Amino acid sequence: MEDYPRDLLELEVRFSTEAACREYLFQLRWPTGFCCPRCGGRKAWPVSGVLVQCAACNRQTSVTAGTIFQDSRVPLTLWFRAVWWVTSQKNGTSAMGLQRVLGLKSYKTAWALLHKLRRAMVRPDRDRLSGWVEVDETYLGGLEEGVHGRQTEAKALIVVAAQEDGPGIGRIRMRRIPDASAESLVPFVRDSVEAGSVIHTDGWLGYLPLANQGYDHEVTFLKGKKKTPSELMPRVHRVVSLLKRWLLGTHQGAVSLEHLDEYLDEFTFRFNRRKSRSRGKLFFRLLQQAVAVDPAPYKSLVKCSAIGEARSHKM
Numbered sequence: 001m002e003d004y005p006r007d008l009l010e011l012e013v014r015f016s017t018e019a020a021c022r023e024y025l026f027q028l029r030w031p032t033g034f035c036c037p038r039c040g041g042r043k044a045w046p047v048s049g050v051l052v053q054c055a056a057c058n059r060q061t062s063v064t065a066g067t068i069f070q071d072s073r074v075p076l077t078l079w080f081r082a083v084w085w086v087t088s089q090k091n092g093t094s095a096m097g098l099q100r101v102l103g104l105k106s107y108k109t110a111w112a113l114l115h116k117l118r119r120a121m122v123r124p125d126r127d128r129l130s131g132w133v134e135v136d137e138t139y140l141g142g143l144e145e146g147v148h149g150r151q152t153e154a155k156a157l158i159v160v161a162a163q164e165d166g167p168g169i170g171r172i173r174m175r176r177i178p179d180a181s182a183e184s185l186v187p188f189v190r191d192s193v194e195a196g197s198v199i200h201t202d203g204w205l206g207y208l209p210l211a212n213q214g215y216d217h218e219v220t221f222l223k224g225k226k227k228t229p230s231e232l233m234p235r236v237h238r239v240v241s242l243l244k245r246w247l248l249g250t251h252q253g254a255v256s257l258e259h260l261d262e263y264l265d266e267f268t269f270r271f272n273r274r275k276s277r278s279r280g281k282l283f284f285r286l287l288q289q290a291v292a293v294d295p296a297p298y299k300s301l302v303k304c305s306a307i308g309e310a311r312s313h314k315m
């Protein structure tokens with residue numbers, strides 16, 4: 001059941017109260033009925049408008065407890081509007097843009113909302129890439145110019161994996177890494193790409209161990225060729241140039257290195273869903289992940305699987 005608003009008007013009409021938002025989150029978090037985050041119990045009764053009590057262990061909980069909404073003073077109606085705005089804009093929004101559109105008094109609130117939402121953009125059990133995958137690392141520079149006047153290292157090294165989809169790009173993964181050693185590159189590939197896939201890299205030594213890790217390693221050497229790196233790994237370099245444009249455009253370069261990882265997550269979320277026709281569906285996905293990402297004991301993850309079967313096979 002994928003039930004989501006089709007447009008802004010529908011959103012406004014449907015989610016005008018806290019109770020309506022709660023009810024929607026309840027359906028997303030417990031699609032097959034309540035499941036106690038402590039014991040996995042299935043029976044509960046309401047003890048207030050917000051809390052329910054587990055019949056088995058008496059634990060009182062709410063649909064937002066243990067999710068990104070926990071302890072937030074922002075009403076859910078506002079959260080829902082933030083999620084709508086974030087998912088309906090092709091390139092997302094800056095904190096300042098969100099503050100303006102939601103009429104928030106504080107920039108910090110808008111910033112915190114976006115930040116928490118970014119955490120929900122990584123699905124804990126997401127599939128790894130497979131097939132033919134280009135991998136390359138590159139520097140992102142000039143990110144912190146003018147930020148608080150601090151003198152910080154202005155460059156970050158990132159590694160990007162891009163699935164080859166004919167001449168085009170399928171899904172991507174990216175990560176910030178401390179250096180281009182095998183110790184940094186190989187774990188990224190292992191976390192991002194299924195074993196048995198073909199990994200396409202340049203001749204850098206850091207990728208050599210991949211052949212012993214269950215991958216088919218295809219190397220294209222730069223040396224002696226007239227081609228530039230962007231011609232050798234065209235997909236990765238296309239992704240990186242889009243990423244740079246996004247950081248400089250939507251976020252006007254005001255991304256601190258400290259938070260770069262979260263921005264990479266958001267970019268990946270958007271990129272991998274760029275062909276999705278329905279914005280409402282992205283709204284649904286992001287809220288679904290928002291009630292699933294956070295601290296829940298392993299036992300409850302298994303028993304209360306909210307996002308399909310894959311979850312119970314994790315760890």
Ligand SMILES: [Zn+2]
Pocket residue numbers: 036037038039040041054055056057058059
């Ligand atoms: Zn319980």
